[in-house]
Amino acid sequence: MTVSFFAATDIKVHRHLRSRVSGAYSMSSILAMEPFVQQVADECWQRLGGFADEGKPVPMHQWANYFAFDVVGQLAMGGKLGFIEQGRDVNGIIKSIHDGFFLMANMGNMPLQMLWFNNSVAQWVVKKSGSRRLNAFTVFLDWLEERVVERMENGLGSQRRDMLQHFIEAKDMSGQPVKKGDVMIEGVNILGAGADTTSIGILAIFGALLQNPVQRKRLQEELDQAYESLGLTEGRDISFKDAENLPYLSAIVRESTRLHPSIQYQLPRYAPKGGVQIGSHHFKEGTICGISPASMNRSKEIFGDDADEWKPERWIARDEEEEERIKVQKTLVTTFGMGSRSCVGRNLATVEMYKFIAQFFRHFEAELVNTQKPWVTKTQWFAFQSEFWINIRRREIKSAVVAS
Numbered sequence: 212m213t214v215s216f217f218a219a220t221d222i223k224v225h226r227h228l229r230s231r232v233s234g235a236y237s238m239s240s241i242l243a244m245e246p247f248v249q250q251v252a253d254e255c256w257q258r259l260g261g262f263a264d265e266g267k268p269v270p271m272h273q274w275a276n277y278f279a280f281d282v283v284g285q286l287a288m289g290g291k292l293g294f295i296e297q298g299r300d301v302n303g304i305i306k307s308i309h310d311g312f313f314l315m316a317n318m319g320n321m322p323l324q325m326l327w328f329n330n331s332v333a334q335w336v337v338k339k340s341g342s343r344r345l346n347a348f349t350v351f352l353d354w355l356e357e358r359v360v361e362r363m364e365n366g367l368g369s370q371r372r373d374m375l376q377h378f379i380e381a382k383d384m385s386g387q388p389v390k391k392g393d394v395m396i397e398g399v400n401i402l403g404a405g406a407d408t409t410s411i412g413i414l415a416i417f418g419a420l421l422q423n424p425v426q427r428k429r430l431q432e433e434l435d436q437a438y439e440s441l442g443l444t445e446g447r448d449i450s451f452k453d454a455e456n457l458p459y460l461s462a463i464v465r466e467s468t469r470l471h472p473s474i475q476y477q478l479p480r481y482a483p484k485g486g487v488q489i490g491s492h493h494f495k496e497g498t499i500c501g502i503s504p505a506s507m508n509r510s511k512e513i514f515g516d517d518a519d520e521w522k523p524e525r526w527i528a529r530d531e532e533e534e535e536r537i538k539v540q541k542t543l544v545t546t547f548g549m550g551s552r553s554c555v556g557r558n559l560a561t562v563e564m565y566k567f568i569a570q571f572f573r574h575f576e577a578e579l580v581n582t583q584k585p586w587v588t589k590t591q592w593f594a595f596q597s598e599f600w601i602n603i604r605r606r607e608i609k610s611a612v613v614a615s
């Protein structure tokens with residue numbers, strides 16, 4: 212398989228690899244694919260409706276994860292992997308990805324550390340002892356390969372254009388059509404970079420809302436009004452474009468993902484030729500330097516003395532002066548990184564988070580199962596939440612989307 216732009220360190224190679232697929236990630240392209248996202252959401256509300264009817268607690272850390280994994284499967288791999296349908300980690304694929312992040316987060320911190328793994332004896336031992344988890348990813352790669360080959364041979368047919376099709380139509384550096392491996396690496400990229408990050412964002416918003424009932428109620432009022440004024444009845448749910456226009460929802464998404472950015476380890480860069488001056492520090496050429504989005508997002512210098520507090524209202528301007536402050540602060544939230552390596556999947560993640568939060572809180576009431584220890588966060592590059600259990604019930608409003 213060829214190198215992915217995620218891993219490319221050469222600036223020119225990165226620029227080429229990123230630009231040839233960036234059309235697939237543009238907002239217009241994502242919005243054209245919104246019906247795929249909605250299909251996954253509808254299936255999710257149906258399954259969660261079942262939990263509500265049976266009065267069973269929901270492991271939200273798993274269901275948010277299943278949603279995000281099925282969306283990227285649906286958009287970038289020509290079909291969902293079936294996590295929501297089966298209500299489980301199909302073939303242990305998610306677990307194998309999380310294991311990969313554990314490895315990435317813990318290796319490479321000491322000189323020559325990767326030699327522990329990158330030698331034939333270690334590879335043999337890992338193959339023998341870790342076969343079940345390694346197999347999970349092999350099973351996924353085989354599944355992906357089958358889909359890519361099928362699409363490359365048979366084309367799109369009458370189906371709506373998806374990200375997979377964009378990847379297949381990309382060209383290599385010499386202008387030739389890309390090969391199977393190039394297409395597959397884009398799918399793997401998205402699975403690694405775009406699923407957990409999004410579900411972590413969804414859970415960050417859930418966590419804040421479930422701990423703040425007054426604000427949750429205000430959000431639900433905003434949603435109910437929007438559904439009513441948009442005439443969204445029987446089986447119709449809010450679109451991203453309409454959800455994005457809701458000021459309180461927008462403030463909640465921005466504020467929650469500011470305080471709990473999905474990626475919390477540093478975003479490393481090499482200091483450029485001649486070095487770089489950042490504030491009072493000079494970094495020599497080639498120095499690896501970076502900042503964690505978590506620390507940048509909580510900077511009191513940028514966001515004020517209450518930077519550590521969850522206050523969605525900080526994003527709603529009451530006068531022109533506040534409008535100016537917000538304009539500047541918006542550019543300094545680092546949840547999606549900055550510059551030429553910033554998150555290419557931001558549009559998709561934003562569409563998913565808005566739709567998930569707006570539609571869930573329109574259809575359900577939710578409460579934390581354990582208010583003392585509502586969830587556990589473990590950071591291994593990504594700040595994963597687990598043990599996030601909630602009780603849900605259907606809201607008493609006209610809503611035909613949630614199947615009874």
Ligand code: HEM
Nearest residue numbers: 217404405408409412473478547548549552553554556560
């Ligand atoms: C809430 C969800 C997400 C968050 C918080 C997030 C955050 C980030 C961050 C911080 C970076 C690194 C930027 C840097 O080094 O400056 C990044 C890069 C990246 N993200 Fe996301 N991401 C999210 C969702 C997604 C999605 C949905 C996709 C794909 C569909 C995606 C694909 C990527 C890729 C491919 C890169 C590498 C970009 C490059 O090297 O040019 N991300 N993301």
